[in-house]
Amino acid sequence: MNNGKKYQQDLLEGILSADENISLMEVCGTHTMAIAKSGLRQILPPHIKLLSGPGCPVCVTSQGDIDAIIELVQNEDIILVTFGDMMRVPGTRSSLQEERSQGSDVRVAYSPLDALRIARENPQKEVIFLGIGFETTTPAVGLTVQQAREEGVKNFSVFSVHKMVPPALELIFSDPEIQVDGLICPGHVSAVIGVEPYEILAQKYNRPCVITGFETLDILEGIYMLIKQKQKRQARAEIQYRRVVKPEGNPVAREVIARFFEAVPARWRGLGVIPDSGLKLRDEYADLDARKKFNITEMEEVPIKGCACGEVLMGKIMPAECPLFGRGCTPLQPVGPCMVSHEGSCAAYYRFTPAKGRS
């Protein structure tokens, strides 16, 4: 047995020997995916619970925002550029994928800079980049805005549905209905925001937070560290993912976010409006803000009938407890976004968990 394997075994034994009840929430969609792939949930005893949190950017995008975007792409002068994960998310009546098949120009990109290139190549069209994601993806969008401004590209704008993670975590900790004893905190987001936001949360709500990497070994170590803290009645913010996350985070990336964006209240699917949790382009970049350029008003939030994505995102129920899970809602024909996004918790449970282990 090599060292890694031995250490993994030790960690697993340490975790399994914890006899106290504990509920931990993995905040990030990438963790949800990694945990589901590792099969960890199936080998944990029932008193050690892993809940999935609101850390999948596609899943928490509000129905209203998606409807507004779908309405935009019906304008034939508009090219919408977005990350692939958004294509299949159902709006109230349609999805971007369906709109594309009916002639809308929706393109999938890997970088916001691709959208700027498309704008340069199509000067007669309006090119909108759908900016989605947390603190990890926002800086690149900020720099794209800067480049658009410097080059004087007039037919480019950003529809920002960017959000910040800490305000949502605060909401979860402060909700008495949600029993979460500690947080498995996102690795990539924390590489930007650093440990401080979690220190504030850990202290205020007296619950431990551990910034964790994405390998199985990372996740085991993160869970072990959380359990140890709980056993010692501690509530600190710690970094397990030290090879990537520095305590101070990435100040340069944060400065870029602050330079181009300001915090605004934002509607999260299932969580409602959270103060200071959204990011909109600052007024000096209003000409590059698609919401202003196209005069987008807040759309009404029409809930999807029977869909419990909201409760799933808050860790109130497990995906399989949703009445639609695996019946009316599957990855092939998703009803709610948690089943669409490949980092959505419903999709992760559905794809990886054998039927007997789903409940």
Place this chain on the structure above:
Amino acid sequence: MKHDRILLAHGSGGLMSQRLIDEIFKKAFNNDIMEPMLDGAILDLPAGKLAMSTDSFVITPLFFPGGDIGKLSICGTVNDLLACGAQPLYLSTAFIIEEGLPISDLRSIVASMAETARQVGVKLVTGDTKVVEKGSADGVFINTTGIGIIPAGIDYLPQRINSGDKVIVTGNIGDHGLAILAQREGLSFSTPVLSDCAPLYQLKDMIDKYQDAIRCMRDPTRGGLATVLNEIAVQAGVGIRVKEADIPVSVAVQGACDMLGMDPLYMANEGKMVIFVAAEAAEDFLNDLHKMSQTENAALIGRVSPEPAGMVLVETELGAERILGVLEGEHIPRIC
């Protein structure tokens, strides 16, 4: 040839078409069957069952690290024939060329087809060329169709797979998918990833030697290893259990996939075969694979079980089991 790009006139059927065919295709594919330039190829086939397979290639970019659309168009069809247990013999090819394609590109694509066919020992015996207006294709689309003879006694149908059979993959998976993604999206990695694009002609000897002990073969192209295993589980009505730790993936591909949030199990391969082998022959089979250059990284990744029929399960590094499902829609990198 005076022009350095393909013009619509090259597809007119007139003198320019004739020159293009003579100077590029005929010269490269040169063989006695094509030579008389009849309306079709006339073939003298040995007795036995015939396998036939067709594939169209529409890849962007046309040239990628480790290959090009020409090489790919031969490998794809040849590997499909081999998967049927056939010895590939003859190929046809059809080109749909977008007006404006540099003739030098066409020349290198055709040269690489000819070279790959020569390696395998197959002949390109008939073909067709069309030129379409700019915007109606993407550089060039190539179709190849191939036939091969299946030796007597060979019958690689999924229904022959039995509980207890072993699952072998002939090398590292995911290289082609990642190489194409990286090239297309301008991603560069410190260790460059090359497409594994290769015609698996060395397997011909394995078919000769092992015959019946090989139950079934399939090349895990689009959709990757996961998709092929699922197809076979359904067609054979068996369960397939693979061990995650035993699936060969190069460090570069695994690292890049982790970073992008992608799964090598779903990435395309163009020079790999998934082979179901009778349990008692598996060890020798694997040892023989290791002796050949194309399959030196082959690995035994799992086994066939009666249950759960139609499903693939992965044993994770924690010893838990998870479903290995089919891909729904596109395989895309994560957002954050």
